[in-house]
Amino acid sequence: MENDIKTSPDAIIEAHQIRKSFGPLEVLKGVSLxxxxxxxxxxxxxxxxxKSTLIRCFNLxxxxxAGTILFEGKAISGDDKDAWKTRLDIGMVFQNxxxxxxxxxxxNITLAPKIVKGISRDEANEKGIKLxxxxxxxxxxxxxxxxxxxxxxxxxxxxxxxxxxxxxxLYDEPTSALDPEMIKEVLDVIQQLSQEGTTSVVVTHEMGxxxxxxxxxxxxxxxxxxxxAPTDQFFSGDVSERAKxxxxxxxxx
Amino acid sequence: xxxxxxxxxxxxxDIFFRGAQMTLLLTIISVFFGIVVGLIIAVCQEINNKAxxxxxxxxxxxxxxxxVLFQIIFVYNVLPxxxxxLSSFSSGVVALALNEGAYIAEIMxxxxxxxxxxxxxxxxxxxxxxxxxxxYIVLPQALRVIIPPIGNQFIGMLKLSALVSVVAVEELxxxxxxxxxxxFRYLEALMAAGVYYLAFxxxxxxIQRHIEIWAKGSRKRDLANVDVDTLNSTEHMETx
Ligand SMILES: Nc1ncnc2c1ncn2[C@@H]1O[C@H](COP(=O)(O)OP(=O)(O)OP(=O)(O)O)[C@@H](O)[C@H]1O
Ligand SMILES: [Mg+2]
Numbered sequence: 001m002e003n004d005i006k007t008s009p010d011a012i013i014e015a016h017q018i019r020k021s022f023g024p025l026e027v028l029k030g031v032s033l034x035x036x037x038x039x040x041x042x043x044x045x046x047x048x049x050x051k052s053t054l055i056r057c058f059n060l061x062x063x064x065x066a067g068t069i070l071f072e073g074k075a076i077s078g079d080d081k082d083a084w085k086t087r088l089d090i091g092m093v094f095q096n097x098x099x100x101x102x103x104x105x106x107x108n109i110t111l112a113p114k115i116v117k118g119i120s121r122d123e124a125n126e127k128g129i130k131l132x133x134x135x136x137x138x139x140x141x142x143x144x145x146x147x148x149x150x151x152x153x154x155x156x157x158x159x160x161x162x163x164x165x166x167x168x169x170l171y172d173e174p175t176s177a178l179d180p181e182m183i184k185e186v187l188d189v190i191q192q193l194s195q196e197g198t199t200s201v202v203v204t205h206e207m208g209x210x211x212x213x214x215x216x217x218x219x220x221x222x223x224x225x226x227x228x229a230p231t232d233q234f235f236s237g238d239v240s241e242r243a244k245x246x247x248x249x250x251x252x253x
Numbered sequence: 254x255x256x257x258x259x260x261x262x263x264x265x266x267d268i269f270f271r272g273a274q275m276t277l278l279l280t281i282i283s284v285f286f287g288i289v290v291g292l293i294i295a296v297c298q299e300i301n302n303k304a305x306x307x308x309x310x311x312x313x314x315x316x317x318x319x320x321v322l323f324q325i326i327f328v329y330n331v332l333p334x335x336x337x338x339l340s341s342f343s344s345g346v347v348a349l350a351l352n353e354g355a356y357i358a359e360i361m362x363x364x365x366x367x368x369x370x371x372x373x374x375x376x377x378x379x380x381x382x383x384x385x386x387x388x389y390i391v392l393p394q395a396l397r398v399i400i401p402p403i404g405n406q407f408i409g410m411l412k413l414s415a416l417v418s419v420v421a422v423e424e425l426x427x428x429x430x431x432x433x434x435x436x437f438r439y440l441e442a443l444m445a446a447g448v449y450y451l452a453f454x455x456x457x458x459x460i461q462r463h464i465e466i467w468a469k470g471s472r473k474r475d476l477a478n479v480d481v482d483t484l485n486s487t488e489h490m491e492t493x
Contacts, residue, residue: 059378087380098375102394112379115389157375164379 010036011070012168012199013058013090018067020053027053029223030067035168035201040194042210042231043203045220046246051203054220055170058201059090072167088116091166095173097153099145099160105132106141109160117164124163131159135189151182155189162193169193171202187213207251211235219243256441263432263445272428273449279342279414279424280453283349284407290354295361309358316355322416324348329420345417353410360402364395397468404461408454425449 008014013035020028027050035041035058043051056062057069060076060083069076076086099108109131110124119127132138135155137148145153154174161169171190175183187206191213194200204210210217210231217234219227219242227234227243237244263269294312297305316324329344339347368391376386418427429446433439 061374061378084377084380084382087378092375092378094371094375094378096371098369098371100372100376100390102397111389112376112381115385116380160379 008034008036010034010039012037012072013201014068014070015054015057016068016070018054018057018064018069020050020057020062020064027223028057028064031220031223031225032067033218033225033228035199036215038197038199039215040198040200040202040213041216041218042214043201043218043220044205044207044210044246044250045226049220050223051220052172055092055172055201055203058168058170059087059092061092084116088164089167090170091161091164091168092170092172093154093158093161093174095176097145097150097157097177099153099157101145104142104144105137105148105156108145108156109163112160113163128159128163131162132156134162135159136185149182150178151185154178154182154186158186158189158193168199168201171200171204173203173205175204175206205250207247219246221246256438256444259438259441260444260448263429263442264448268428268432269425269445269449272423272425272446273453275423276411276414276425276449277453279345279349279417279422280407280410282346283353283414284403284410286346286350287353287357287406287410288403290350291357291359291361294354294358295365298358298362299365313355313358316352321348321352321413322419324352325417325420341417341420341422344420345414345422349410349413349417352413353406357403357406360399360406361395364399365391367398368394401461401465401468404457404464407461408457411450411453411457 011034013033015031015033017030017032018028019026019030031050031054033041033054043054045051053062057064058071071086071089099105100111103111106125106128109128110121113119113124113127114121129138129141132141135158137152137155140148140152140156145156148156154177158174174190175186178186183206187209190200190202191209194213202209202214214231217227217229217231218225219234219239221242227239229239233239234243235247239247294309297309300306325345325348328339328348329341332339332344372390373386376390377383381389414424415426418424418430421427425446429442432445433442
């Protein structure tokens with residue numbers, strides 16, 4: 001199962017033995033991971049272990065050096081001119097929100113649907129307002145990003161990604177840049193989406209969230225997946241020494 | 254004839270008026286092509302191509318490292334030896350625009366780089382293609398940084414344009430100088446030219462001031478319908 005390419009019917013993303021280097025530094029050392037339809041995977045691991053790099057390979061922000069990534073059974077690896085088509089289906093939310101500061105909250109959400117998908121202004125606006133309600137910040141549609149709190153900005157960023165109706169949501173440490181009191185409001189939104197059946201891959205250090213929301217937890221260290229287990233098993237302590245050590249460290253503070 | 258009368262006569266005379274027109278024309282055309290050249294250079298600097306990067310470095314080295322007067326005389330007198338023969342007006346514009354481009358490139362680069370990498374990545378992740386990222390994310394923000402200093406370049410160019418009198422373009426300073434040398438009434442001729450220069454720079458400054466206000470405050474309108482708690486949280490940026 002480690003080496004040969006096996007398409008599994010439930011998987012929407014299948015990564016097989018992918019490798020990625022930055023110059024001499026190998027950051028992903030043959031990583032294999034399946035992301036199942038409608039499931040939520042939480043990826044944990046120490047800083048520099050390659051978590052961000054892994055999920056950035058899924059939406060082709062990074063191009064892998066070896067291995068394959070299948071999306072709905074079709075290979076997406078390799079830098080082609082059609083990378084943007086893959087990104088239509090795989091959305092991403094970033095640690096630092098990365099809202100466009102010259103646009104209002106609503107314009108942030110509607111821009112890509114309008115210019116990429118060609119959706120009409122009225123339709124995009126209507127949908128955008130619904131999404132703002134969904135992420136629980138109605139009435140902020142005309143605010144600019146720097147008039148919003150961090151938690152509000154991240155929820156706008158989530159709405160902006162949802163507006164493209166991707167089949168998979170990738171979150172790269174969505175709450176790491178937030179003040180503690182704002183973490184919950186963002187995690188609640190991600191949890192709700194996950195429970196509604198949005199396929200999600202979440203890189204996070206929030207273990208409580210992982211326990212509540214994840215179907216599987218993946219532990220990465222030094223560019224490898226050390227553990228990939230159902231959530232219950234992962235937290236029951238039935239895991240490798242390295243994973244146990246990491247868990248102890250992160251839960252103790 | 255007393256000084257004031259003669260000055261007024263010069264200001265309203267056809268020849269001074271045409272000289273002023275020529276100065277204004279030189280300024281606007283040179284800055285315009287300077288912007289085009291600057292944009293090309295800025296883009297070449299962003300592109301990862303060794304040959305292009307080298308050409309740009311040499312270009313900047315030459316045009317920033319030699320006097321503009323040298324460049325004007327060079328274009329007018331040396332280029333014909335290589336088969337490129339330009340009128341004195343065209344020579345002036347070419348030299349001024351090429352020189353201007355070297356400086357505007359720097360302004361453009363600062364503008365383009367004012368838009369963080371994270372935003373470009375976010376736009377890319379939203380399935381925008383490279384030109385869309387440029388058009389909808391980078392340029393609108395870069396323009397707010399680029400446009401105000403370009404106002405300064407207009408004012409600078411207005412003064413620089415006097416240098417093309419050296420290749421006998423009938424611009425304001427040459428006209429004034431010629432008028433004065435026929436009757437030695439330098440005070441009056443220079444006052445007349447000075448009035449035109451100051452009038453132009455005043456208008457440019459006025460326009461520039463308004464553009465700066467636009468660049469800084471084009472969002473004020475939106476603050477009108479913001480509620481109190483967001484206003485408090487944004488106080489830090491409003492009191493800057
Ligand atoms: N564009 C890049 N160029 C060079 N090195 C990079 C680049 N991106 C990541 N790296 C390096 O790759 C390694 C893995 O980075 P990555 O961001 O994937 O780790 P991470 O697990 O997400 O860590 P963190 O928890 O700090 O976000 C790090 O050593 C990092 O310095
Ligand atoms: Mg990371």
